[in-house]
Amino acid sequence: MASQADIRPCNPDQTDEAALAEYHKLAVASAKIDRPHEPATSYEAVIGRLRRPSTDADAVRHWFAYQAGKVVGHMMVNLPMLETHDVASVEITVHPDSRRQGIGIDFLRTLFPVLRAEGRTTVEGWWITGGGVGERWAVARGFRLTHATVSQRLALQDADPAAWAVEPPAGYRVVRWIGQAPDDLIISYADARGAIHDAPLGQAAYESPEWTPERVRVAERALRDRGVEQRVVVAVHEASGAVAGTTEVELLPHTKGVVHQRDTSVLPAHRGHGIGAYIKAHMINWLMADYPDLTRIQTTTGAENVHMIRVNRALGFVIARSWVVATGELAALEAQLPS
Template sequence: MHISVHPDYRRRGIGSELMETIIPVLRERGRKVMEGYYITEGSTGEHFTRAQGFKVVHTRVAQMLTFAEVDPGLWEVATPEGYRLVRWIGHALDDLVESYSRARDAIADAPTGDSTYVTPDWSVASIRRLEAENREQGVEWRTVVAVDERGEVTGLTEVERLPLSPDRLFQGDTAVLAAHRGHGLGLAMKADMLRWLTADNDGLDHVWTSTGTTNVHMVAVNAKLGFKTVRRSNVVSRKL
């Protein structure tokens, strides 16, 4: 659900009325909690959700890398010993897709505070469905994975490029299996992605990412690569 009121008509109770209209419908469907995402701190949306009884359950930072302002030398990061990096666009390699689907589940370890959001369980079938949807919508979905000496995917990072804004990129999941953390794989994969993107494309403007404030390791990794924090936002929740 998305609630938006034109600025000229705010503070007339329209948003509150919309909220009170939808809540009974959600209750009838058995919903017990309502959550809102990416509520910018200090914004009209924050004031509205507070007035509606929502509480902050998680805080995230939006970080942006502007290509013209960053020294590409920051992305010259060595691949940790015992691993190799593999790239693809839009279609996971057949010999890696099964272990890739298992590695994607590692994103469930990312901190989400007291939010009730549950990450999906990934499978080869669900990945193939998502790939097909992206192709239909013209989304370029780039993936870099780390593969260990056994040939298993141990980590991944993804970037989406939408057809209507090809100069703006959106960072998807970055995750490393618990047994392989602490080796610098996240930094190496994201650095490789940036080298790949800039080698293939001219005129890229920036790439966005969003990370939980308590995920201090990933926030620091992004900063090392040239990302700057540009906004803080909250996940808010209320019982129905």
């Protein structure tokens, strides 16, 4: 069925206020259906994410779908240029009142020629609610489910701080910073960040970054340019002086009171000593000392990563929801589009 929707590219930084207000309504209405157990999202948070999405992609593109002159759908495409230069990450949202009208298919029709011109051969969607309408739609379009994750949340004002009183492992000391790694640690810090490659990603096409000192500096500058406060806690091996494990969080300017936990990784030679639990607990105590009014920390972990899920639970995190990743080859997906 034809959607009767007008699909137009958009630049969120140049979009008029009326369209942004309609997009906010779209995002809130969709969240009530797709993520019913999550707290309501403010206008500032929704528009902030639209304009400054949390992504390591080199290029991000947006489209709006209009019906009767109003925004009823949105598509965001991330185009990484390094490890996954043949992959495009896609997120499609349609207002519940406008679903089952072919708007999602029209988005794909608009997208696929763009991806072909960019040399992308694989299309992947993350952040799809497990068992929800998005999963069913993706499978019906020819995507296959390739990975599963869980979203864990720590409600800071209701938590027991005793859970964060984790003893430091013998032979290691903590170093922490905001925004920029010390020059004397950046080489081993990049190596420790690379340990995230051991985290399970199922059959997803996405590949974790190859961290080098130069890439660390580029990422730090990108976060500063977006107004993000990045905090890092590392465990330094006393005998060698090298970083053995690292954890990082981001405080985004448009999500007041909420902390986004990013990667936590420990090098294989240093696992089994409780380093992950210790540096994560240290991070929580540091955040609460500086920001006592924080409400929650949220993180995402691979469903297969039982160890990290268990570490988070011991610190007070609970599983809030499950996600799936849907992956498909461009040519096959295009062939399945309804005529």
